[in-house]
Amino acid sequence: MDRLDQMRLFARVAERLSFSLAAQDLGVPASTATDAVKQLEARLGVRLLERTTRKVGLTPEGDAYYRRCLSILDDVEDAEGAFGGAAPKGVLRIDVQGRLARRFLLPSLPRFFAQYPGLELKMSEGDRFVDLIREGVDCVLRVGELADSEMVARRIAVLAEVTCAAPSYIERFGLPERWDRLDGHRMIGFHSSATGTVLPLEFQVGGVLKTVRLPSVLSVNAAESYGAAARLGLGIIQVPRWGVGDAFTAGSLVPLLEDTPPLPTPVSLLYPKSRQLTPRVRVFIDWVVREFKSATP
DSSP: OOHHHHHHHHHHHHHHTOHHHHHHHHTSOHHHHHHHHHHHHHHHTSOOEEEOSSOEEEOHHHHHHHHHHHHHHHHHHHHHHTSTTOOOOEEEEEEEOHHHIIIIIGGGHHHHHHHOTTEEEEEEEOOSOOOHHHHTOSEEEEESOOOOOSEEEEEEEEEOEEEEEOHHHHHHHOOOOOTTOOTTOOBOEEBOTTTOSBOOEEEEETTEEEEEOOOOSOEESOHHHHHHHHHTTSOBEEEEGGGTHHHHHHTSSEEEOTTSOOOOEEEEEEEETTSOOOHHHHHHHHHHHHHHHHHOO
Protein backbone atom coordinates (compact mmCIF):
# COMPACT_ATOMS: atom_id res chain seq x y z
CA MET A 1 0.00 0.00 0.00
CA ASP A 2 1.46 3.35 -1.03
CA ARG A 3 1.49 6.50 1.10
CA LEU A 4 -1.58 8.04 -0.52
CA ASP A 5 -3.63 4.91 0.17
CA GLN A 6 -2.41 4.95 3.77
CA MET A 7 -3.44 8.60 4.04
CA ARG A 8 -6.89 7.79 2.68
CA LEU A 9 -7.36 5.01 5.19
CA PHE A 10 -6.10 7.12 8.08
CA ALA A 11 -8.35 10.06 7.10
CA ARG A 12 -11.41 7.82 6.99
CA VAL A 13 -10.54 6.26 10.36
CA ALA A 14 -10.14 9.77 11.77
CA GLU A 15 -13.57 10.74 10.45
CA ARG A 16 -15.42 7.60 11.43
CA LEU A 17 -13.48 7.05 14.69
CA SER A 18 -13.65 3.38 13.85
CA PHE A 19 -11.27 1.04 12.00
CA SER A 20 -14.07 -1.30 10.97
CA LEU A 21 -16.37 1.43 9.63
CA ALA A 22 -13.51 3.10 7.75
CA ALA A 23 -12.50 -0.21 6.21
CA GLN A 24 -16.11 -0.89 5.25
CA ASP A 25 -16.39 2.53 3.58
CA LEU A 26 -13.27 1.91 1.50
CA GLY A 27 -13.92 -1.75 0.76
CA VAL A 28 -10.88 -3.24 2.51
CA PRO A 29 -10.45 -5.63 5.46
CA ALA A 30 -10.38 -4.01 8.92
CA SER A 31 -6.91 -5.45 9.44
CA THR A 32 -5.69 -3.47 6.42
CA ALA A 33 -6.84 -0.21 8.01
CA THR A 34 -5.17 -1.13 11.30
CA ASP A 35 -1.89 -2.02 9.60
CA ALA A 36 -1.91 1.16 7.48
CA VAL A 37 -2.23 3.40 10.53
CA LYS A 38 0.48 1.47 12.38
CA GLN A 39 2.83 1.90 9.43
CA LEU A 40 2.09 5.63 9.28
CA GLU A 41 2.76 6.03 13.00
CA ALA A 42 6.02 4.09 12.72
CA ARG A 43 7.21 6.17 9.77
CA LEU A 44 6.22 9.50 11.35
CA GLY A 45 7.43 8.56 14.81
CA VAL A 46 4.26 9.89 16.50
CA ARG A 47 1.03 8.41 17.79
CA LEU A 48 -1.87 9.50 15.58
CA LEU A 49 -4.75 7.71 17.31
CA GLU A 50 -5.67 6.86 20.87
CA ARG A 51 -7.15 3.38 20.96
CA THR A 52 -9.13 1.69 23.70
CA THR A 53 -11.33 -1.40 23.61
CA ARG A 54 -14.38 0.87 23.26
CA LYS A 55 -13.38 3.82 21.09
CA VAL A 56 -10.84 5.47 18.82
CA GLY A 57 -9.81 9.11 19.12
CA LEU A 58 -7.34 11.50 17.51
CA THR A 59 -4.24 12.69 19.33
CA PRO A 60 -3.26 16.37 18.80
CA GLU A 61 -0.63 15.18 16.33
CA GLY A 62 -3.23 12.98 14.66
CA ASP A 63 -5.65 15.89 14.28
CA ALA A 64 -2.95 18.05 12.66
CA TYR A 65 -1.90 15.22 10.34
CA TYR A 66 -5.54 14.52 9.42
CA ARG A 67 -6.02 18.09 8.24
CA ARG A 68 -2.85 17.93 6.16
CA CYS A 69 -3.99 14.63 4.68
CA LEU A 70 -7.31 16.15 3.61
CA SER A 71 -5.56 18.97 1.81
CA ILE A 72 -3.12 16.63 0.07
CA LEU A 73 -5.76 14.09 -0.96
CA ASP A 74 -8.10 16.76 -2.28
CA ASP A 75 -5.26 18.32 -4.29
CA VAL A 76 -4.30 14.94 -5.77
CA GLU A 77 -7.88 14.12 -6.75
CA ASP A 78 -8.40 17.57 -8.22
CA ALA A 79 -5.14 17.41 -10.17
CA GLU A 80 -5.85 13.95 -11.60
CA GLY A 81 -9.34 15.02 -12.62
CA ALA A 82 -8.02 18.06 -14.47
CA PHE A 83 -6.01 16.06 -17.02
CA GLY A 84 -7.04 13.77 -19.82
CA GLY A 85 -10.73 14.51 -19.34
CA ALA A 86 -10.88 12.01 -16.49
CA ALA A 87 -14.44 11.59 -15.21
CA PRO A 88 -15.05 11.70 -11.45
CA LYS A 89 -15.22 8.29 -9.84
CA GLY A 90 -15.69 6.75 -6.42
CA VAL A 91 -18.35 6.62 -3.72
CA LEU A 92 -20.43 9.71 -2.92
CA ARG A 93 -22.33 9.71 0.38
CA ILE A 94 -25.28 12.08 0.75
CA ASP A 95 -28.16 12.59 3.18
CA VAL A 96 -31.44 14.06 1.95
CA GLN A 97 -35.05 14.37 3.03
CA GLY A 98 -36.94 11.49 1.46
CA ARG A 99 -39.70 13.53 -0.21
CA LEU A 100 -37.12 15.81 -1.82
CA ALA A 101 -35.21 12.82 -3.12
CA ARG A 102 -38.28 11.18 -4.61
CA ARG A 103 -39.56 14.38 -6.19
CA PHE A 104 -36.41 16.10 -7.46
CA LEU A 105 -33.51 13.64 -7.58
CA LEU A 106 -34.54 10.02 -8.16
CA PRO A 107 -36.36 10.57 -11.50
CA SER A 108 -33.17 11.94 -13.10
CA LEU A 109 -30.61 9.62 -11.53
CA PRO A 110 -30.42 7.33 -14.61
CA ARG A 111 -29.14 10.29 -16.64
CA PHE A 112 -26.71 11.24 -13.87
CA PHE A 113 -25.18 7.75 -13.81
CA ALA A 114 -25.06 7.62 -17.59
CA GLN A 115 -22.99 10.81 -17.53
CA TYR A 116 -20.79 9.69 -14.60
CA PRO A 117 -20.59 5.87 -14.76
CA GLY A 118 -17.65 5.80 -12.35
CA LEU A 119 -19.69 7.22 -9.46
CA GLU A 120 -21.58 5.23 -6.84
CA LEU A 121 -24.17 7.04 -4.73
CA LYS A 122 -24.98 6.02 -1.16
CA MET A 123 -28.03 7.97 -0.02
CA SER A 124 -29.56 8.09 3.45
CA GLU A 125 -32.85 9.82 4.20
CA GLY A 126 -33.73 12.08 7.12
CA ASP A 127 -34.00 15.63 8.41
CA ARG A 128 -32.00 15.22 11.63
CA PHE A 129 -28.68 16.92 12.27
CA VAL A 130 -25.89 15.00 10.53
CA ASP A 131 -22.25 15.25 11.59
CA LEU A 132 -20.81 15.00 8.09
CA ILE A 133 -17.24 14.42 9.26
CA ARG A 134 -17.95 11.75 11.86
CA GLU A 135 -20.56 9.95 9.79
CA GLY A 136 -18.55 9.95 6.58
CA VAL A 137 -21.14 11.95 4.61
CA ASP A 138 -19.99 14.18 1.75
CA CYS A 139 -22.97 16.54 1.65
CA VAL A 140 -26.57 16.90 2.82
CA LEU A 141 -29.66 18.45 1.27
CA ARG A 142 -31.83 20.34 3.76
CA VAL A 143 -35.05 22.36 3.76
CA GLY A 144 -35.61 25.51 5.83
CA GLU A 145 -33.53 28.21 7.44
CA LEU A 146 -30.21 26.91 8.70
CA ALA A 147 -28.53 27.48 12.04
CA ASP A 148 -24.91 28.65 12.07
CA SER A 149 -22.57 25.69 11.72
CA GLU A 150 -19.14 24.63 10.53
CA MET A 151 -20.70 23.72 7.19
CA VAL A 152 -20.64 25.58 3.90
CA ALA A 153 -24.25 26.12 2.83
CA ARG A 154 -25.23 26.72 -0.79
CA ARG A 155 -28.84 27.72 -1.37
CA ILE A 156 -30.10 25.97 -4.49
CA ALA A 157 -33.85 26.69 -4.54
CA VAL A 158 -36.69 28.51 -2.82
CA LEU A 159 -39.96 26.56 -2.72
CA ALA A 160 -43.37 28.25 -2.57
CA GLU A 161 -45.51 27.25 0.43
CA VAL A 162 -49.30 27.05 0.71
CA THR A 163 -51.89 26.90 3.51
CA CYS A 164 -54.46 24.14 3.09
CA ALA A 165 -56.98 21.81 4.72
CA ALA A 166 -59.32 18.98 3.79
CA PRO A 167 -62.91 19.54 2.61
CA SER A 168 -64.09 17.60 5.67
CA TYR A 169 -62.28 20.08 7.91
CA ILE A 170 -63.90 23.03 6.13
CA GLU A 171 -67.35 21.43 6.47
CA ARG A 172 -66.82 21.16 10.23
CA PHE A 173 -64.98 24.40 11.05
CA GLY A 174 -65.87 26.69 8.15
CA LEU A 175 -63.79 28.29 5.40
CA PRO A 176 -61.19 30.71 6.81
CA GLU A 177 -61.53 34.14 5.23
CA ARG A 178 -58.67 36.07 6.85
CA TRP A 179 -55.40 35.13 8.54
CA ASP A 180 -56.35 37.20 11.61
CA ARG A 181 -59.83 35.70 11.98
CA LEU A 182 -59.00 32.11 12.79
CA ASP A 183 -60.79 31.82 16.12
CA GLY A 184 -62.42 28.43 16.38
CA HIS A 185 -59.97 26.86 13.92
CA ARG A 186 -57.22 24.35 14.66
CA MET A 187 -53.92 23.40 13.09
CA ILE A 188 -51.85 20.24 12.93
CA GLY A 189 -48.62 20.92 14.79
CA PHE A 190 -45.27 20.26 13.16
CA HIS A 191 -42.20 19.87 15.37
CA SER A 192 -39.08 21.64 14.14
CA SER A 193 -36.13 19.25 13.88
CA ALA A 194 -33.83 22.16 14.78
CA THR A 195 -35.60 23.40 17.93
CA GLY A 196 -38.02 20.64 18.88
CA THR A 197 -40.83 23.20 19.19
CA VAL A 198 -44.11 23.28 17.27
CA LEU A 199 -43.92 25.75 14.40
CA PRO A 200 -46.61 28.46 14.16
CA LEU A 201 -48.58 29.19 11.02
CA GLU A 202 -46.99 31.97 8.95
CA PHE A 203 -48.66 34.60 6.80
CA GLN A 204 -47.14 37.34 4.64
CA VAL A 205 -49.25 40.45 5.09
CA GLY A 206 -48.21 43.52 3.12
CA GLY A 207 -44.57 42.45 3.17
CA VAL A 208 -44.64 41.75 6.92
CA LEU A 209 -44.50 38.25 8.40
CA LYS A 210 -47.30 37.43 10.84
CA THR A 211 -47.46 34.23 12.91
CA VAL A 212 -50.46 32.50 14.44
CA ARG A 213 -50.60 29.58 16.87
CA LEU A 214 -53.83 27.62 16.84
CA PRO A 215 -54.96 24.79 19.11
CA SER A 216 -54.15 21.31 17.85
CA VAL A 217 -55.18 17.78 18.69
CA LEU A 218 -52.17 16.31 16.91
CA SER A 219 -48.54 17.29 16.36
CA VAL A 220 -46.03 15.33 14.27
CA ASN A 221 -42.41 15.52 13.14
CA ALA A 222 -42.66 13.81 9.75
CA ALA A 223 -43.87 15.36 6.51
CA GLU A 224 -45.78 12.25 5.37
CA SER A 225 -47.80 12.11 8.60
CA TYR A 226 -48.39 15.86 8.45
CA GLY A 227 -50.03 15.64 5.04
CA ALA A 228 -51.92 12.43 5.83
CA ALA A 229 -53.41 13.96 8.98
CA ALA A 230 -54.55 17.02 7.03
CA ARG A 231 -56.32 14.86 4.46
CA LEU A 232 -58.21 13.25 7.36
CA GLY A 233 -59.58 16.65 8.35
CA LEU A 234 -57.58 17.05 11.57
CA GLY A 235 -56.46 20.63 10.98
CA ILE A 236 -54.85 23.32 8.84
CA ILE A 237 -51.31 22.77 7.55
CA GLN A 238 -48.68 24.74 5.62
CA VAL A 239 -46.55 22.77 3.17
CA PRO A 240 -44.53 23.20 -0.05
CA ARG A 241 -46.97 23.69 -2.91
CA TRP A 242 -45.20 21.12 -5.09
CA GLY A 243 -46.01 18.42 -2.54
CA VAL A 244 -49.81 18.90 -2.59
CA GLY A 245 -50.54 19.60 -6.25
CA ASP A 246 -52.00 16.12 -6.75
CA ALA A 247 -54.12 16.47 -3.61
CA PHE A 248 -55.53 19.77 -4.89
CA THR A 249 -56.35 18.15 -8.24
CA ALA A 250 -58.01 15.17 -6.52
CA GLY A 251 -59.89 17.42 -4.12
CA SER A 252 -58.52 15.79 -0.95
CA LEU A 253 -56.99 19.14 0.09
CA VAL A 254 -58.08 22.72 -0.60
CA PRO A 255 -55.80 25.81 -0.70
CA LEU A 256 -56.65 28.51 1.85
CA LEU A 257 -55.83 32.20 2.38
CA GLU A 258 -53.81 32.41 -0.83
CA ASP A 259 -53.57 36.21 -0.66
CA THR A 260 -51.44 35.90 2.51
CA PRO A 261 -49.17 32.92 1.80
CA PRO A 262 -46.49 31.53 4.13
CA LEU A 263 -42.86 32.45 3.56
CA PRO A 264 -41.22 30.36 0.82
CA THR A 265 -38.87 27.67 2.08
CA PRO A 266 -35.18 27.60 1.07
CA VAL A 267 -33.41 24.40 0.05
CA SER A 268 -29.66 24.20 0.69
CA LEU A 269 -26.74 21.87 0.11
CA LEU A 270 -24.23 21.66 2.96
CA TYR A 271 -20.68 20.31 3.02
CA PRO A 272 -17.74 20.65 5.45
CA LYS A 273 -15.67 23.83 5.46
CA SER A 274 -12.61 21.75 6.25
CA ARG A 275 -12.64 20.08 2.83
CA GLN A 276 -12.08 21.31 -0.66
CA LEU A 277 -14.79 20.21 -3.04
CA THR A 278 -13.66 16.99 -4.69
CA PRO A 279 -14.60 16.50 -8.36
CA ARG A 280 -17.29 13.94 -7.49
CA VAL A 281 -18.93 16.27 -4.95
CA ARG A 282 -18.65 19.22 -7.33
CA VAL A 283 -20.38 17.45 -10.22
CA PHE A 284 -23.11 16.18 -7.88
CA ILE A 285 -23.81 19.68 -6.54
CA ASP A 286 -23.89 21.13 -10.06
CA TRP A 287 -26.32 18.40 -11.10
CA VAL A 288 -28.61 18.97 -8.09
CA VAL A 289 -28.69 22.71 -8.81
CA ARG A 290 -29.74 22.02 -12.42
CA GLU A 291 -32.44 19.54 -11.36
CA PHE A 292 -34.03 21.95 -8.91
CA LYS A 293 -33.81 24.82 -11.39
CA SER A 294 -35.61 22.82 -14.08
CA ALA A 295 -38.23 21.39 -11.72
CA THR A 296 -39.25 24.56 -9.86
CA PRO A 297 -40.81 27.77 -11.16
